[in-house]
Amino acid sequence: MNSRLTLRHLEAFRAVMERHSVTGAAELLGVTQPVVTRLIADFEERVAFPLFTRQKGRLVPTAEAELLIGDVQQAMMLIERISYASSNIRELRLGKLLVAAAPAVALCCLPQAIAAFTQENPETLISLRMEASPAVLDLVHEGRADLGVAMLPATATTIGNREPLLSARMVAVVPKDHRLAAADILRPVDFDGEAFVTMSPLIEARTLIDAVFTAHNVRRRVNIETQISLAVIRHVEAGAGVGLVDPVTAAGYPSDRVRFIPFEPPIANDYTLVTSVKRKPPLVMEPFVEHLRRHIRAMVPAAWRMS
Numbered sequence: 001m002n003s004r005l006t007l008r009h010l011e012a013f014r015a016v017m018e019r020h021s022v023t024g025a026a027e028l029l030g031v032t033q034p035v036v037t038r039l040i041a042d043f044e045e046r047v048a049f050p051l052f053t054r055q056k057g058r059l060v061p062t063a064e065a066e067l068l069i070g071d072v073q074q075a076m077m078l079i080e081r082i083s084y085a086s087s088n089i090r091e092l093r094l095g096k097l098l099v100a101a102a103p104a105v106a107l108c109c110l111p112q113a114i115a116a117f118t119q120e121n122p123e124t125l126i127s128l129r130m131e132a133s134p135a136v137l138d139l140v141h142e143g144r145a146d147l148g149v150a151m152l153p154a155t156a157t158t159i160g161n162r163e164p165l166l167s168a169r170m171v172a173v174v175p176k177d178h179r180l181a182a183a184d185i186l187r188p189v190d191f192d193g194e195a196f197v198t199m200s201p202l203i204e205a206r207t208l209i210d211a212v213f214t215a216h217n218v219r220r221r222v223n224i225e226t227q228i229s230l231a232v233i234r235h236v237e238a239g240a241g242v243g244l245v246d247p248v249t250a251a252g253y254p255s256d257r258v259r260f261i262p263f264e265p266p267i268a269n270d271y272t273l274v275t276s277v278k279r280k281p282p283l284v285m286e287p288f289v290e291h292l293r294r295h296i297r298a299m300v301p302a303a304w305r306m307s
Contacts, residue, residue, distance in 0.1 A: 005046060007079065010072050012039035013051065017069050020058050095284030096125045100145040103228045105271065105296075106130035108252030110149075113295040117288055124284055136274070143278035146285055149292075151246070153270040160274040166296050167306040168247040169266040170205070173236045173258050180242065181259045188216035195241030196220035197232045208267050209244050233258060247304045248296065268306055271296070 015025035016036065026033045044051050051068075052059040061069070101110055106128060114126050131139065133150040140148040141159045154164045172186045180190055191213070198220075199206035206225075213220060224235055229245035230253070236243050237257050246269045250260040273289060275281060297305070 005043065009039055009043045009046070010076055012036050013043055013065075014069070014072055014076060016040060016052065016059055017061060017065065020060070022059065095121075095123075095282045096127065097282055097284055097288055098127050098129070098144070098146045099149070100129045100131055100136040100139040100147070101149040102133045102136060102151045102271075103130055103230070104151060104246045104249045105149045107228075107230055108249045109296055109299065110292075112252070112299070113292050116295070117291050121284065121287075126288070140274045140276050141278075143276050146276060146279055146281060147289070148274040150272050150274060151269060152272050154272045160276055162272050162274045165271040165273045165293060166248075166300065167268055167270045168300050168304045169306055170209070170244045170263055170269055171247055171250050171304060172242065172261045172263045173233050173245050173250065174242045174261065175236060175239060176257055176259055178242065178259075180261070183261055185264055186261050187264050188213050188218040191220050191242065192218045194220055196222050197224040197226065197235045197241045197243040198222055199229075199232070200225050200227050203227065205244075205246065205267075205269070212265065212267060247300050251299045251301065251304070262303060266306065 011029060012025060012035075015028045016022065019025045019028055022033050022036045022040075025036045029036065040051065047064075047068075049064045050062050051065040052061055054060070099110070107130070110128060114128065118124055118126065129139065129145065133152050136145070136148040136150045137152075137159045139145040148160070149165065153167075154162045172180070172191075174180045174186075180186060183190065198209060221241070224240055226232055226235065229249035232243040232245050233249065233253055233255070235241070237255060244263060244267065245260075248269075248271065253260075275285070
């Protein structure tokens with residue numbers, strides 16, 4: 001004897017329990033009466049006990065049916081939840097995205113971008129992990145992140161699927177009351193003899209900055225080193241000197257105590273999207289990437305962008 005129950009059996013049983021008649025159950029389900037009769041008979045055969053007795057034209061549940069209906073209701077609710085979740089996933093309203101990003105992007109770009117995206121997609125969970133760019137690449141390569149945003153040129157890495165997100169120039173940051181604050185453009189010579197807050201020696205941006213000032217024979221007084229542009233800005237804001245910072249951090253920094261000024265010659269900062277070849281991308285990733293692309297280009301002034 002086949003004891004396997006189907007969704008149709010459960011639907012028919014619940015409908016009869018609600019309407020107390022085959023006619024009413026058929027109307028509720030949008031099928032014919034013989035279909036409901038057949039499903040109930042088949043259900044009773046499979047569970048091996050009667051579910052209803054007929055009294056004065058109405059179907060009266062047996063004690064066994066009364067015991068069973070609670071579990072059937074719970075099962076139907078679970079099925080409906082699965083159906084609802086499947087629909088949301090299909091329509092991109094429900095999903096999970098694992099994102100790894102370099103500090104400049106994780107601190108000064110992604111919070112606003114993620115907030116706006118999740119307001120439009122409230123059932124989406126975005127898990128953000130902040131790491132240095134090499135670690136971002138490792139997480140994507142190992143399949144522990146769906147998407148990475150690294151501060152590296154797209155051509156600098158062979159890891160994963162990669163594409164350029166933005167290329168923009170570093171900008172000078174000076175206190176609002178500094179002698180350089182009124183300039184429209186700053187050049188290396190403008191920094192001669194200035195107290196300079198800069199990046200740590202092992203960070204690529206530090207190498208690029210030092211190379212520019214060395215090429216122009218400019219001496220700065222470097223007395224503070226730090227790992228991220230956000231810390232450079234905070235030190236400048238506190239009066240420790242001047243500096244150069246990445247454009248995304250500058251664009252996302254809400255302060256009226258410093259001024260960000262374009263710097264010549266341009267020192268490019270490249271931001272690259274990297275996706276895993278080991279993880280199948282969740283459906284929500286494509287719209288999120290498009291959203292992020294629009295957001296970062298909107299936040300970084302056109303005059304700072306190189307691409």
